[in-house]
Amino acid sequence: MQKLGDFRLPHFFNYPPYFTLQPVRETREKQVQLWKELILVYCRSQKIFSVGLEEDFPLFSNPAIERCLSHESKVVFLSALVSEGRAEWMDKSHKKCLVLWLSIQDWADYIINFVKENGLEDGVMTVEDIRSGIETRGTELAGIDRGVLMRALKLLEQKGKAAIFKGSSTDDEGVKFSA
Amino acid sequence: MAAGAWLAPAALTASGRPVLLAGEVERLFLSSVDLEAEENPTLAPLRSGLLALTSHRLLWINEASRSAYSVPLDTVIHAFPPKKSIKNMFASPRVRIQVSASQEGKVGGGRGATSLVITIVLRGGKNDPESFYGRLWEVLKSRSWEVEELKEKENLQMQGLGAGEGPSRVRTAVVGVSGILRKEQEMWESTDKSLQEAFHDLNALMSKAKEMVALAEKMRQKLLSGSAAQANDEELGSKQEMQDWLLSVGIVSPVTKESAGALYHQQLCRQLADFVKLPLEKAGGMIALIDVYCLFNRARGTELISPEDLLQACAIWEKYEVPVMLRKFDSGVMVIQNKAQSDEEIFTKIADLSQKPDSLKMGISPSDAALTLGIAPALAKEHLLNAEGKGLLCRDVSPDGFRFYVNLFKEFDPNDIYLVKDEGLYKAWESTAATVVTS
Structure with missing residues (x-):
């Protein structure tokens, strides 16, 4: 079984047509579906939040069979994720893509669960604590993209479950949970 | 058909062209022509057929029922020129020929005892009786x-x-x-x-x-x-x-613009249908239009036709009951195909080929398919593209070229990307492909 770092690749990763955009509708639909799934699984396992079309993304090439995705096919697969709400273009020129292997709503729910499980209700955490603190180590929250985290927290704030406030130092913000 | 019992029947090819005798050459075609025996009303007239004047015979062809009758020119005793009068200006032009007939009034059964006048009524508006008469006279005089x-x-x-x-x-x-x-x-x-x-x-x-x-x-x-x-x-x-x-x-009597006139493409179309039968059989039921063009013109010898004429002749096959058809692939490649030829047979062959261990490993190129199917690579590629459209194959474009693999996408499970079923193509592919990657 082929590996990409510590990520286990599926067998079809060595199937050359997997890397050529298929013109026949039915075949292409299946191909797009498989790519979407693989991108999400891979990003989740490697905690990757952004995929750049012009940067080297290990998943988009397979040196073992000497195949790589064309720019067009990358756009097709990522656009498919975007249209499903599992990803967002980060710029107008569609060069960078934010991959949401959990949706903002899912992240918000995850944070609340985390807060409850750790008895942090009515507690205060800084944003940086959530991303790299001891409390979140080993959870999905460790290493979360700052933008994604802020959006999840704002969603919680709207629901009255959290309050974001400026900390004493300007470069960090605090969150008070009120679950 | 009883109507023509007074004339000898003539043979037609599968596409409705007259079967010619040795050395016989077609000289003129006229459409909407009646043959009548005016002096003898008991003989039923032949209505609205195609008249072909050859160097040996006058042929009357009913295109709908695919029947034909002939008047051998050696029985013609005299041809009367078309009459010019005010009265005739409004009626369809007529040319009368006197032919010898047997006692019972049957024409064409050898030298007969009596004679009979056959009136050739040219009903097609464009038919020029003078030129027909001229051509007829020329042919009669030459006694080919x-x-x-x-x-x-x-x-x-x-x-x-x-x-x-x-x-x-x-x-x-x-x-x-x-x-x-x-x-x-x-x-x-x-x-x-x-x-x-x-x-x-x-x-x-x-x-x-x-x-x-x-x-x-x-x-x-x-x-x-x-x-x-x-x-x-x-x-x-x-x-x-x-x-x-x-x-x-060779084609003994190629259809020419001179002989067929307005019916040129129609007659050419029929002759072509007869002609391609043999090359088609040899080529396995399908042959590129370019190849047909070369073969056909080689057979015609001197009377070459233009690609445009060939295309037009093929295009009107649809209108007639001929056993062949023109087919245009999505890529624009045009071929002539036997109507009986089905794609299924070819798909089965391609499917077999694509599942061989070597093909699983390396895919198939158009030239691989050409070898297996015994056809030209360009045609093989069309078949492969067709098979791809059917979902049998899928493509792989790489610096190595354009290849086709058996379509495994159906076998992959997006809900469990690591799943390989114990049986089936995915497993077969996986076991052969694994050796490529590790080696």
Whole structure:
């Protein structure tokens, strides 16, 4: 079984047509579906939040069979994720893509669960604590993209479950949970 | 059909073209023509058919029922010119011919005791009676049907003492490979004659000397250029063989614009349908239009047609009941295909090929498929693309080229990307492909 770092690749990763955009509708639909799934699984396992079309993304090439995705096919697969709400273009020129292997709503729910499980209700955490603190180590929250985290927290704030406030130092913000 | 019982039936090809006799050449086609026996109303007239004037016969063809009747030209005693009068200006133009008939009034059954006047009514608005009459008269005068008989006799003579002083010959139209052969033969006969004359007396030889030198040179050249072809001249038998062989590739009476006029494309279309039958069989039911163009023109010999004419002729196949069809692939490649030919058969072959271990590993290229299917790579590629469209194959474009793999996408499970079912193509592929990756 082929590996990409510590990520286990599926067998079809060595199937050359997997890397050529298929013109026949039915075949292409299946191909797009498989790519979407693989991108999400891979990003989740490697905690990757952004995929750049012009940067080297290990998943988009397979040196073992000497195949790589064309720019067009990358756009097709990522656009498919975007249209499903599992990803967002980060710029107008569609060069960078934010991959949401959990949706903002899912992240918000995850944070609340985390807060409850750790008895942090009515507690205060800084944003940086959530991303790299001891409390979140080993959870999905460790290493979360700052933008994604802020959006999840704002969603919680709207629901009255959290309050974001400026900390004493300007470069960090605090969150008070009120679950 | 009882209506034509007074005329001898004629044979038609599968596409509705007349089957021609040896040496027979088509001269003119006219549509919407009636044949009537005005003096004898008991004979039912033939209505609205296609009239073909050949060097040997007048043929009346009913295209709907695919039946035909013929009037041999050697039975024609006289052809009356079309009448010009005020009255006739409004009626359909008529040309009358007097033919000999048997006692019962049947035409074409040999020299008959009585005669019969057949009225040819030209109902098609564009048909010009004067030109038809002119052409008919020309054909009658040339008496081509006698030439064939004559030649046979001469051939017999030639075996013994060379060509005799046969009566001055009437030429039939020089068209097709047979036309070239005929011309060639006439040339040789005249050469033979000059040889005989030359040896007849020395004076004549002197006068002919110049000619002889030129002739000798020409013969030498011919021997050098094609010794095989020349050797055949030694024995008449093998010469005959070669002629047969040439005739088998040639079309004796190619449809020309001159003979068919407005019906040109229609007749060409039918002739083409008859012609492609054999090459199609050899090519396995499908043949590229370009190849047909080359084969067809080679068979026609001198009367070449343009690609445009060929395309038009193929395009009107749809209208007639012919066993072949023109097919255009999505890529624009055009082929001629047997109607009976089905894609299924080819798909099965392609599916088999794509599941062989080598193909699983490396995919198949159009040339691989061409070898297996026994067809041209360009056509093989079309078949592969078709199979791809059906979901049998999928493509792989890489710096190595354009290849096709058996379609495994159906086997992959997006809900469990690591799943490989124990049986099926995915497993088979996985076990062969794994050896490539690890090696």
